Amino acid sequence: MIGSAGDIVQQIAKGTRSAAAVLAEAKVLIHARNPDLNCFTATTFERAEREAAAIDALQAQGKPLPPLAGVPYAVKNLFDVEGMVTLAGAKINAGNAAAAADATIVARMSRAGAILVGALNMEELAYGFLTENHHYGTTRNPHDRTRGAGGSSGGSAAAVGAGILPITLGSDTSGSIRVPASLCGVFGLKPTYGRLSRSGTYPFVNSLDHVGPIANSVLGLGLAYDAMQGPDPDDPACAQRPVEPAGGSLSLPRGIRIGILGGWFHEWAGPAARRSVQLAAAALGATEWALLESAEVARAAAYIITGAEGGALHRPRLIEQYEDFGPSSRARLVAGGLIPASWVIQAQRARQHAYAQAMALFERFDLLIAAAAPAVAPRVGQETLLINGRSIPTKAGLGVLTQPISCIGLPVCTVPVWPGEGESPAERALPVGVQLIGAPWREGLCLAAARTLEQAGIAEVRLL
């Protein structure tokens, strides 16, 4: 058992476990569990050994330990790691020069004492909610190997869900932390747009890209989030705000008003997803429905902005190297690059309007809840999802409940709930996550609600 980040930090501080011993356990777990899951695309064991030795030296000298001392973690392979090529899941990047330095938040994790053990698989260029990568293989679900891990941060969620690591990092443009966290049964945090620096990460959609942690405990999520906060002039979208620690105080204030998102979020939640929301709402004492009227238009706006920016970003190489892109993404990328400017402007106007509607909703509620995915993990290769009688393509449809929220930049903590619903015993054993959605910059409230659900036993990471 690798344990939670909080446990590891405490054990190393007390001297009952060394950072080197934790790293050795992580290596054993990677070797044992990765071959049939395909979470990792590279390991960084030499670096990890240096980092672990430095932590053990501090401990031996009785010096103060940093907040994530000795906690092993890995990153989606779109984060720059010094000395490694940043793949972003794409063959077209394999020949690039190695990164000269760590991404800002990787460097901050290192400064906080975390031990980097590797890079993780993802959907090619982060475009899609699966991790069925044409070049680097499919990442499978730790709870059912016939099913996918979701994406695009599939390796990040599966590595935590399989009990290999307590923390990983991912990115979320339209749901790429929250969807795989939901499917793999782990905690995930997509902070407010601009909260965490994206400097040194491979971009997809500048207007929508977020980065954040995935973890096997809420405390671990909070520790990583706090370690990564802070302004960064190298990311123009990064808010120049001071660090606002959230991980230290995870109790939910009394009198919190929680709304259950209906409308779009109920229509596109299948029976298992609805049951997850019901369980979380009951545990939080939420009974009132809330309606975000612009949810559908926000989702559509995100879709247009994603297509246009993604297509424009990759146009030069789509012209030169079309065959080197995966067959499931290249035509979509080219099509996105053909979107007329008037659609994009209209989408950006709609986005601002949807944001204003959400802010009006936050005058009545402090927190909103909704399912993080419309259903349990689909089978690998499954092309469509059937949700309440309506069919939707799997690759895009898994994000139908996350996309409207990231479009307007709200912070969300996704928690793993086990609804026990489904047509087969296999389906009934799978999780569907719940999104705990806050007003901008209220990550602390999202984490506190997640901790409440964790303590109530409603949200938990189940290891096989």
Added chain:
Amino acid sequence: MTQVSDNPLEPYVRAALALQGYTFEDAEIAEIAAQFARLEAIARTVFDWPLPFASEPAPVFRP
């Protein structure tokens, strides 16, 4: 020889591809046009949304 397609958006796709410097075979154009049709279907939601005339776009979004 150019194949006839029943996708009404394909002429636009062909013109836009040429404008942006792409050259593709007919089968690839048909696939791209099919993807563009999916985008257009979703985009309609945004076109039909009654936005206030003065609402501003959010090209750099800062909540």
